[in-house]
Amino acid sequence: MALNHQNVPVFDAVVVGAGFSGLYMLHRLREAGYSVRVYEAAEDVGGTWYWNRYPGARCDIESIYYNYTFSEEILNEWTWSSRYAEQPEILSYINFVADKLDLRRDIQFKNRVAAARYDEHNRNWEIRLENGTLVTAEYFITAIGALSASNIPKFKGLDSFKGEMYHTGRWPHEKVSFSGKRVGVIGTGSSGIQAIPVIAKEAGHLTVFQRTPQYSCPAQNHPYDTEVKFKTRENYDEIKQLMQYSMHGIPSGPQLRSALEDTPEERERQYEEAWQEGGLFSMLYRYNDIHRLPEANETAAAFIRNKIKQLVHNPEKAQKLMPTYYYGTKRPILDTDYYETYNRDNVSLVDIKAEPIEEMTLNGIRTTEADYELDVIIFATGFDAMTGPLFKMDIRGKNDVSLKDKWADGAELKTFLGLATSGFPNMFMLTGPQSPSVLSNMLISIEQHVEWVADCIDYLRKHRLEAFEATVEAEEFWSQQCHALAEMSLLTKTDSWYMGANIEGKPRGFLAFPGGVGLYRLLCDDVAARGYEGFTSS
Numbered sequence: 001m002a003l004n005h006q007n008v009p010v011f012d013a014v015v016v017g018a019g020f021s022g023l024y025m026l027h028r029l030r031e032a033g034y035s036v037r038v039y040e041a042a043e044d045v046g047g048t049w050y051w052n053r054y055p056g057a058r059c060d061i062e063s064i065y066y067n068y069t070f071s072e073e074i075l076n077e078w079t080w081s082s083r084y085a086e087q088p089e090i091l092s093y094i095n096f097v098a099d100k101l102d103l104r105r106d107i108q109f110k111n112r113v114a115a116a117r118y119d120e121h122n123r124n125w126e127i128r129l130e131n132g133t134l135v136t137a138e139y140f141i142t143a144i145g146a147l148s149a150s151n152i153p154k155f156k157g158l159d160s161f162k163g164e165m166y167h168t169g170r171w172p173h174e175k176v177s178f179s180g181k182r183v184g185v186i187g188t189g190s191s192g193i194q195a196i197p198v199i200a201k202e203a204g205h206l207t208v209f210q211r212t213p214q215y216s217c218p219a220q221n222h223p224y225d226t227e228v229k230f231k232t233r234e235n236y237d238e239i240k241q242l243m244q245y246s247m248h249g250i251p252s253g254p255q256l257r258s259a260l261e262d263t264p265e266e267r268e269r270q271y272e273e274a275w276q277e278g279g280l281f282s283m284l285y286r287y288n289d290i291h292r293l294p295e296a297n298e299t300a301a302a303f304i305r306n307k308i309k310q311l312v313h314n315p316e317k318a319q320k321l322m323p324t325y326y327y328g329t330k331r332p333i334l335d336t337d338y339y340e341t342y343n344r345d346n347v348s349l350v351d352i353k354a355e356p357i358e359e360m361t362l363n364g365i366r367t368t369e370a371d372y373e374l375d376v377i378i379f380a381t382g383f384d385a386m387t388g389p390l391f392k393m394d395i396r397g398k399n400d401v402s403l404k405d406k407w408a409d410g411a412e413l414k415t416f417l418g419l420a421t422s423g424f425p426n427m428f429m430l431t432g433p434q435s436p437s438v439l440s441n442m443l444i445s446i447e448q449h450v451e452w453v454a455d456c457i458d459y460l461r462k463h464r465l466e467a468f469e470a471t472v473e474a475e476e477f478w479s480q481q482c483h484a485l486a487e488m489s490l491l492t493k494t495d496s497w498y499m500g501a502n503i504e505g506k507p508r509g510f511l512a513f514p515g516g517v518g519l520y521r522l523l524c525d526d527v528a529a530r531g532y533e534g535f536t537s538s
């Protein structure tokens with residue numbers, strides 16, 4: 001490790017985060033001969049899969065697609081057990097990769113980056129850890145995750161509750177026992193919907209506090225048979241290419257038919273097939289206009305509502321569980337026995353839109369209508385997504401302007417390609433706002449981001465370019481494209497974390513690039529091929 005004249009460690013690149021993004025970034029840069037240091041707040045690698053250990057946690061993209069594709073050796077040496085891997089298996093996989101590539105030697109765990117400041121004079125970044133340590137690097141790369149800043153809403157009396165409290169995204173390493181206990185779960189997003197059926201089987205009584213009912217489809221999980229494994233391995237080159245140039249990073253895409261072209265009977269048949277098939281986008285891909293035409297969307301939404309009616313025996317409960325927002329405008333959800341869980345005698349459902357939570361009390365939760373006595377409260381209340389983890393650090397670019405101030409108003413959230421923002425030279429964001437990552441199989445997005453950034457750094461070194469930053473015009477253009485594309489769909493019509501709507505006071509605006517990972521890849525490649533058009537450097 002090199003030191004500067006003030007004995008401060010100097011690296012070519014500092015990467016923040018040791019999840020899928022940070023690990024691959026480290027590998028790529030190290031292989032290219034750069035000195036890299038990764039700082040990670042957790043005690044070990046894994047990111048999402050290190051923190052989210054709640055019961056039932058598993059992926060929603062098929063395992064054979066939710067893995068690194070950059071190394072044939074890694075692909076050949078790892079075998080997934082089932083269609084949707086559970087959290088422990090995914091974490092084992094990440095550990096396997098970290099060991100195989102000997103990544104840990106350049107990672108400092110239990111080290112949170114508190115601040116990063118661009119030094120215009122020296123043209124490098126000064127990065128300060130929470131423990132006060134200072135290091136410098138030419139390139140500052142955030143691999144901090146789009147969904148790593150967990151959100152516990154500021155309920156009145158939060159500290160009064162005398163029982164156990166957990167957030168799904170900060171789950172303890174030891175097993176949490178629910179046996180015989182009165183458990184309350186707040187939140188019915190992907191995390192809540194995965195956890196609820198598992199907790200219900202163990203708890204004395206489970207009370208679900210639901211604000212917005214959700215559309216969820218059965219995962220139809222099953223162990224992989226040998227033939228699937230064999231075929232996947234044989235054809236992985238083709239599968240990889242299909243994923244890379246697809247809409248959502250999986251090797252399939254929407255049909256070319258409108259939902260309104262088919263008879264109601266044929267539509268029913270199509271949706272039933274999708275329901276039986278499982279898969280995150282199965283229902284959305286049945287037709288090409290579910291995501292943009294309200295009438296087409298309603299056909300899919302009505303199908304799922306009808307399923308809820310059939311699956312939930314108590315009509316009052318079924319009614320409460322029926323969503324009305326446009327299907328697919330929140331990340332679709334896959335479940336295992338979610339709606340069926342409400343047929344259990346030990347599960348009750350509280351509609352907190354009808355009876356809002358007033359406060360946490362010593363013994364549980366008080367709504368406007370009743371007191372619910374609980375031993376355990378689980379917050380499945382999601383994340384301050386995308387900008388949240390960035391704003392937890394004090395990141396300052398040129399003229400000491402902070403990123404938080406630059407993006408203070410949602411309309412001012414401007415990036416170029418979601419990878420860079422003007423005024424913050426030599427800073428790259430992996431899975432950043434206005435990238436397509438959160439709308440996709442994130443592994444495909446992550447590999448693309450990492451490879452683009454690594455190639456870009458090579459280019460800068462080769463051409464002796466410094467202070468590389470997005471131009472104001474390029475980020476203006478990119479941000480307009482993101483907004484315009486989002487407006488062409490139904491995505492902006494729903495209150496979701498994609499819109500920043502889940503966090504009180506967060507500016508409203510669509511936070512991702514909705515044009516698909518294939519188009520995004522072509523656009524990024526084009527920028528590079530034109531000598532990084534849209535960026536300036538000196």
Ligand code: FAD
Nearest residue numbers: 017019020021041047048059060061112113144145441442
């Ligand atoms: P993360 O895995 O979030 O890693 C970021 C790391 O940065 C964390 O370890 C964090 O501790 C660290 N960090 C953050 N800030 C700092 C700091 N200031 N200093 C030091 N360290 C810091 N995506 C899919 O495509 N398919 C799925 O099935 C899927 N399932 C998911 C399930 C859950 C429960 C969640 C929450 C997300 C899921 N995602 C899924 C999205 C998932 O986040 C990505 O797929 C992927 O794991 C992200 O990897 P990452 O490295 O970019 O970020």
Ligand code: N01
Nearest residue numbers: 058059060153187188189190191192211212331380381382
């Ligand atoms: O979080 P969410 P999540 N009072 O924001 C409710 C990925 N992921 O952790 O809908 C009361 O989706 C909120 O209600 P509402 C995936 O990308 C994937 O579940 O805002 N309730 C909602 O019900 C996913 O999209 C998997 O009205 C409040 C819930 O809490 C993303 O992570 C598994 C509230 C939060 O849902 C986030 O999912 C897990 C309040 N003040 C996560 N604030 C897979 O399956 C929030 N809620 C792969």
